[in-house]
Amino acid sequence: MKYSYYPGCTLKNKAQDLDKYARASAVALGFELEEIPEWQCCGGVYPLATDEIATKLSSVRALNYAKEQGQDLITLCSACHHVLKRVNDDMKNVEDIKNRANNYCEFDEPYQGETKVLHFLEVIRDVIGFEELAKKVVNPLTGRKIGAYYGCLTLRPGKILDFDDPENPKIMEDFIRALGAEPVIYSMRNECCGGYTSLKDPEFTKTRTEQIFDDSTGFGADCLITACPLCMFNLNKSDAKSKVPVYYFTELLAEALGVKEGA
Amino acid sequence: MQKIGVFVCHCGTNIAATVDVKKVVELVRYEPGVVYADDYMYMCSEAGQEKIIEAIKEYGLTGLVICSCSPRMHEKTFRACAEKAGLNPYMVEVANIREQCSWIHKDKEEATKKAVILARAAIAKVNLNTPLKEGESPVTKRALVIGGGIAGIQTALDIADAGYEVDIVEKEPSIGGRMSQFDKTFPTLDCASCILTPKMVEVNQHPNITLYTYSEVEKVSGYVGNFDVDIRKKARSVDFDKCTGCGECSTKCPLGKIGNIPSEFDRGLRNRPAIYMPFAQAVPAVPVIDRENCTYFKTGKCGVCAKICPSKAVDYEQQDEIVTVKYGAIVVATGFDIINLDKFGEYAYNESPDVITSIELERLMNAAGPTGGHLERMSDHKQPKDIVFIQCVGSRCDSEEKGKPYCSKVCCMYTAKHAMLIKDHWPDTNITVFYIDVRTPGKNFDEFYRRAVEQYHVNYIKGQVGKVKPQPDGSLLVQAADLLDGKQINMKADMVVLAAAIEPNPGVRKIATMLTASIDNNNFLTEAHAKLRPVESPTAGIFLSGMAQGPKDIPETVSQAGAAAVKVIGLLAKDHLKTNPCTAQCDTLLCNGCSTCANVCPYGAITYEDVQVNDHGLRETRRVAQVNVALCQGCGACTSACPSGAMDLQGFSNRQITTEVDAICR
Amino acid sequence: MSMTELEKNIELIKEMSGSDPYKCMRCGKCTASCPAYSEMDIKPHQFASYIIRGDMEELVDSKAAWKCLGCFACIERCPRDVQPGKLVDATRQIVARQRGGDYLQPEEVPELLTEDLPQQLLVSAFRRYRR
Known part of the structure; x- marks a missing residue:
């Protein structure tokens, strides 16, 4: 199975681990990630006003490219996942945006939201299946208690992203189970880490991440996993007493699949 | 030729403010068949009806057109009025110039024009009306x-x-x-x-x-x-006549002890056997076997209840x-029931056994309930000290997939009740109610709520709860807003009770x-x-x-x-009911017996019979539709479906309707 | 239907934000959910009423408009589909478009940069803080 792959800017720089372990794991799981050529940054944030077009075009181009290949479009970064799915929803359902974006892009045929956008985790859940994943695990992470940290952008707005139940998600918990570890469920797992405000208000972000560590470790987590480079950054910056290591989910995946070394 | 009287109602200002009623009268006066036209402030009033009756007598009217409100409102009134004056009630047509005209238009000129058109259509129809007679049908008492x-x-x-x-x-x-x-x-x-x-x-x-x-x-x-x-x-699987309701079968059912069938009556807070009565005072006091869960029905083995029943009432063969x-x-x-709470994950109902619905709380407070009336947390069976009530969970929601747009009406009152009952039994409990509005219209209702505040010191806070967070120590952290004091509240609770929206x-x-x-x-x-x-x-x-x-x-x-x-x-109390004479009729000469009408009839009123016809000298037996007028409701589905035009509706004949359309398009 | 000047302005905000402030029933679920509550001088539930009253000046001058994390908690939980986060975003747009005000200047950036700061953070901040 071949997928168009949209890595996004951070995965080419500060979050290379998220990317490289995903690529190695994909091979182990039997699917191929074809990075789309000349992709441009999604902007990290879905445009704030309904009438903005220009800021959506990079996503539209990526989506249309995948359509031309006849492939689903995979992302890993939670921000790219969020922006691509929302822009895709606009291209499918919002007439005005659809028309203006197509007028601007002049594709061979208009793009109308045909591409299916999938988060890497969704491919595991919906295409491969967690049972299948469990069978492919060679180094089960037995005995580890892992807290899934979802943050905001993978889940919300739930109706459009359609990733999982935005209040009580279980995709990452099922993922953790498939790797042989024990998921730790805690209520801060879908609460914001402070996001981009850490640029100007780093102290505020610290109060947020401290609550996340307190809550997750209170329930016994010995580490956290995330799909978001920004969450990773903010959590790492924390000076909470309860701080535990944070990994990209792909790193633990590669470890369990036995492809971490050499990735 | 009919002699038609047209009566235009002002309906106070309901019609007259938007429709120039005098002008309508002037413009319809010369329509074919019209011999009299007038307007009046309230046509439905006694004086208005008197006016109609007088006109019928004076001008020898044979048909009436009343330009007024919807026929759903007053058609009956005006038909009765016509009958009083000796006119067949089905010679009356109502042109709806209120709901379908004055109420929905702003421009007087436009509305007046439309009122005239509606009146013309009705006049055209009355010209083709024929007297109809209501039949009678008996009433099953x-x-x-x-x-x-x-x-x-x-x-x-x-x-x-x-x-x-x-x-x-x-x-x-x-x-x-x-x-x-x-x-x-x-x-x-x-x-x-x-x-x-x-x-x-x-x-x-x-x-x-x-x-x-x-x-x-x-x-x-x-x-x-x-x-x-x-x-x-x-099939109850229990013989009604033999069973004495002793309950021995439920006590001995092996599944009662295994305990994996949640009791519907106790909202899943305890389990029940496969042969059961929902509650002790059940009427009738005869148990049923839940065949989906019963071991005997699943595997053919067990049969304990049949063996031990002293009156041999258990009957597995019942159909x-x-x-x-x-x-x-x-x-x-x-x-009613309450809505499913899956879409309200922020309240952790599915995650924490200590987040419950109000109906579950009823069961927990009930002496015959799963805890014998002792209020306890389902997680550790400890008595809760801090209880938070959340109002409007799924009520007053704009988003259809999540909740309901209406107020469920009963929650404010039952929550005040719950709070007071809990404080009565366990006075050292702290109770907080998060509300959007407290709605207590009803006799002695607001007094009841105030009692909860003033006498029982229940803490009412205006604001919703954003999230209920189960904590590592087993408590629940309630994150809420206090809008009147301008605070975000993070409050520990042992139990959270959700006032879930009700639905039919x-x-x-x-x-x-x-x-x-x-x-x-x-x-x-x-x-x-x-x-x-x-x-x-x-x-x-x-x-x-x-x-x-x-x-x-x-x-x-x-x-x-x-x-x-x-x-x-x-x-x-009535022995007979008048039946609607506006029923379908089949022209046997036109009918080709195709069954289209029978297929669309929602009342099963159409059957087929072989009849002898004389079609312009050609005598033959044909299969044709027959309408059972007792069943026919006059919906007209058959008349519009009939490909050969054989079906026609009395009082709404194809000709009458096309004439109306012609009058509108004229 | 004819509209007052205020209603016309609100109509513009409605279009820009995709949110209808008139739907708000003042339940406060947004304010209850907001992780940045302590940082906000005007609380999420107040955005709808400020807009309805026409007190845009105060919103535009507020700290609150810049403190929203864009976490979508209020958007997800709003029972009336007002989704206050969208009104906050619209307020930022008004500041940026009409007043040319930006909360982040490019000159500030070099000082804020650290070794491990992800690109995602920079682009997000630029997108959220500036036009």
Whole structure:
């Protein structure tokens, strides 16, 4: 199975681990990630006003490219996942945006939201299946208690992203189970880490991440996993007493699949 | 040629403010057939009707056109008026220049133009009207009540006490409904079962009432006064006549001890055996076997209940039985349930056993409930010290997939009740209620709520809860807003109680479809008139009782149940009903027997017969449609479906309708 | 239907934000959910009423408009589909478009940069803080 792959800017720089372990794991799981050529940054944030077009075009181009290949479009970064799915929803359902974006892009045929956008985790859940994943695990992470940290952008707005139940998600918990570890469920797992405000208000972000560590470790987590480079950054910056290591989910995946070394 | 009188009503300013009624009179005066035209302030008033009667006599009118409100409002009034003056009531046409004209237009000139057009259409039609005569149909003097909760029970008792026979069909093994699950009732705090159980017993013993429990309505045909209803009596697997209700079978059922069948009655807070009565005071006191879970039915092994039953009442071979009964009237009292809370994950209902719904709290406070009336957390069986109530969970929601747009009406009051009862039993409990608005219209209702605040010191906070966070120490952290004090609150609680929105019993859709009774977007049954006919469905012979029609509390339900009973009694008291003469007719010379009309007829009123016809000298036997006028409701589906134009509707003939259209397009 | 000047302005905000402030019933679920509550001088539930009253000046001058994390908690939980976060975003747009005000200047950036700061953070901040 071949997928168009949209890595996004951070995965080419500060979050290379998220990317490289995903690529190695994909091979182990039997699917191929074809990075789309000349992709441009999604902007990290879905445009704030309904009438903005220009800021959506990079996503539209990526989506249309995948359509031309006849492939689903995979992302890993939670921000790219969020922006691509929302822009895709606009291209499918919002007439005005659809028309203006197509007028601007002049594709061979208009793009109308045909591409299916999938988060890497969704491919595991919906295409491969967690049972299948469990069978492919060679180094089960037995005995580890892992807290899934979802943050905001993978889940919300739930109706459009359609990733999982935005209040009580279980995709990452099922993922953790498939790797042989024990998921730790805690209520801060879908609460914001402070996001981009850490640029100007780093102290505020610290109060947020401290609550996340307190809550997750209170329930016994010995580490956290995330799909978001920004969450990773903010959590790492924390000076909470309860701080535990944070990994990209792909790193633990590669470890369990036995492809971490050499990735 | 008809002699037609046109009467244009002002309806005060309802019509006259937007439609120039004088101009309408002037413009229709010279329409073909019109010999008289006038306007009046209130045509429906006695003086207005007098005016009509005088005109009929003075000008020898043979047809009337009343330009007024919707015919649904006053067609009956004006037909009666015509009859009084010796005119056939079906020579009256109403042109709706209020709902379909003055109320929806702003521009007077436009509205006046439209009023004239509507009047012209009606005049054109009256020119082709012929006198019609109503037939008569007998009334079956027996009523059916669907649903055996307090609404159905009260309706049935009132009808039965008036001397008519009533059947109650209840899908659960016992009557009693939601009220039987409640502990106490507001605003007087009397015990729900103390006031309900006697009524249940009375229903069971009433000579005029027949109970069909564990039964469902399967098919309904017929019409007002003459319904035929198929009732499926599901196999109880217990012989009604032999069972003494001793309960030995339930005690000995091995599945009772294994405990993996959640009790519906206790909202899953405890388990039940496979052979069970929902609760101790069940009526009838005859258990049922839940065949989906019973080991005997699943594997053919076990049979303990049959072996130990002292009266040999257990009968594994029993089959569902379908009985067909005739009724004159049907009351829908199918009640309510609370919404599924899966979409409200932020309140952690599915995550924490200590987040419960208000109905679950009723069971936890009930002496016959799973904890013997001792309030405890389901997680650790400890008595909660800090309890938070969250109001409006799923009520007043704009988003349809999440909740309901309406106020559930009863939550403010039952929450005040719960708070006071808890404080009464365990005074050292801290209770906080997060509300959006406290709504307590009703006799002694606001006083009741104030008592919770002033006497019981229940802490009411204006603001919603954003999230309930289960904590590592087993408590719940409630993150909420206090809008009046301008604070975000993070409060620890041992238990959280959700006032989940109520919704009509999901089964009501199917029943409404069988009855051709209309329901609204929220699946509540629609009343014939929101103000003036609140307990009748627009479908003749169907009546509404209780929550099936809209959110209401017990006092209101009982009042409505009585009102529905009165309407039923009023119907059953008649020996005959006038039938609608506007029924379909088949022109046997045009009919080719294609069956199209029978396929579209929603009332099963069309059959086929071989008849001898004389088609311009050609004598032959043809298969042609026959309309049973007793069943035909005059909907017109057959006339529009008929490919050969053989079907026609009296009073709404194809010619009359095309003439109306012509008049509009003229 | 004819509209007052205020209603016309609100109509523009409605279009820009995709949110209808008139739907708000003042339940406060947004304010209850907001992780940045302590940082906000005007609380999430107040955005709808400020807009309805026409007090845009105060919103535009507020700290609150810049403190929203864009976490979508209020958007997810709003029972009336007002989704206050969208009104906050619209307020930022008004500041940026009409007043040319930006909360982040490019000159500030070099000082804020650290070794491990992800690109995602920079682009997000630029998108959220500036036009």
